[in-house]
């Protein structure tokens with residue numbers, strides 16, 4: 235098991251955004267998270283990637299515990315050095331790409347492996363070029379993010395995350411900031427990663443994509459997991475009223 | 487007094503003006519960085535004290551601040567202020583300009599989207615790497631025009647050192663103008679400040695161009 239989250243609770247002030255969420259991700263699995271706006275999907279990913287601290291619950295990666303909650307309900311994160319180690323297990327692709335604008339495409343991809351993981355530069359360069367080929371961007375290595383389309387930027391962002399060789403990759407609505415005609419090229423890349431058995435959790439509003447690519451679908455609403463299962467079951471034969479409502483609104 | 491003697495005695499003043507300028511830049515720009523961090527501290531008390539410091543530096547005339555730095559130690563502590571003149575000038579200028587630079591840096595920091603910090607964190611950069619590799623280069627690009635303005639103001643402000651009777655160029659120009667009843671020293675002074683700022687603008691434009699490769 236790559237990721238295990240148990241009883242996650244998270245509030246912003248009085249607003250309870252995650253109410254006792256539990257989920258797990260196995261190696262090679264592609265899990266889609268769907269749900270209405272404000273249901274807590276982004277918050278769930280941000281808690282899983284430690285961008286937000288949880289109020290209660292347990293999170294572990296590869297069997298290594300990152301945060302635990304004791305009997306008194308106090309969540310405690312492991313010390314900094316251990317947490318840094320655990321952070322290496324995952325990557326995150328943002329809705330807004332968040333590439334570094336002052337770095338070229340190649341440097342965006344190479345910089346963290348070289349300066350964070352302290353790996354050999356030439357080896358990293360070869361891998362980065364290989365990733366760019368995979369993203370169909372091998373001729374844009376020297377371009378700067380501002381010179382690329384949104385779809386190209388997002389593919390660079392995916393390559394940047396993959397260059398660190400994470401065990402699991404999270405995507406938060408990777409195509410929501412893109413013009414409709416550009417979503418296809420990004421989804422294609424994610425689909426290709428799924429075929430290579432990359433473990434992924436994808437928050438998305440692209441229902442046909444979620445149905446086609448995932449091994450499991452999680453439907454969230456108002457901070458709880460309402461329904462979870464095989465995509466054909468969740469999309470084709472949902473059991474919960476809220477899921478049916480949500481999917482009906484989507485068909486329009 | 488011949489034109490060339492006038493020039494040579496003013497030349498010495500120019501060197502002193504340049505010394506004030508260069509040393510102030512050297513001290514106030516890094517100091518401004520520290521002040522900016524204090525201004526953004528997570529401790530309210532540190533933030534508030536820094537705010538007061540900045541308010542005083544920006545809210546009172548630099549000329550008055552120079553007088554305080556020079557005569558303050560004497561009136562407050564009875565300190566012997568002989569030989570302290572140049573130090574007082576540097577203190578006055580650096581502390582004042584640090585406040586202005588701090589506010590410029592702070593404005594620049596606020597232009598950086600939070601996503602840049604989050605991406606850096608996810609990629610495993612530590613705090614120091616994040617600041618120096620990811621944030622600072624983008625801040626510098628954002629603040630260059632304001633920094634240019636500030637530096638140009640400093641060139642002209644060096645003339646305020648005459649307040650402490652420091653013989654920089656403007657003081658000498660005034661002395662010569664008075665003793666020779668000549669308007670010429672002021673013309674020379676004007677040309678000097680203008681040329682200095684022309685050079686500053688030229689260099690800064692070059693630096694801005696160097697940052698032009700993105701966005």
Ligand SMILES: Nc1ncnc2c1ncn2[C@@H]1O[C@H](COP(=O)(O)OP(=O)(O)OP(=O)(O)O)[C@@H](O)[C@H]1O
Pocket residue numbers: 246249251269270271272273274275276277278
């Ligand atoms: N930092 C924050 N401070 C306060 N409230 C927040 C914060 N982040 C999220 N929220 C609130 O938490 C709720 C869930 O937000 P979240 O972004 O997780 O939803 P989402 O399911 O990702 O929605 P969307 O589909 O629109 O992206 C929302 O009501 C949002 O306003």
Ligand SMILES: [Mg+2]
Pocket residue numbers: 275276277406407
């Ligand atoms: Mg979201």
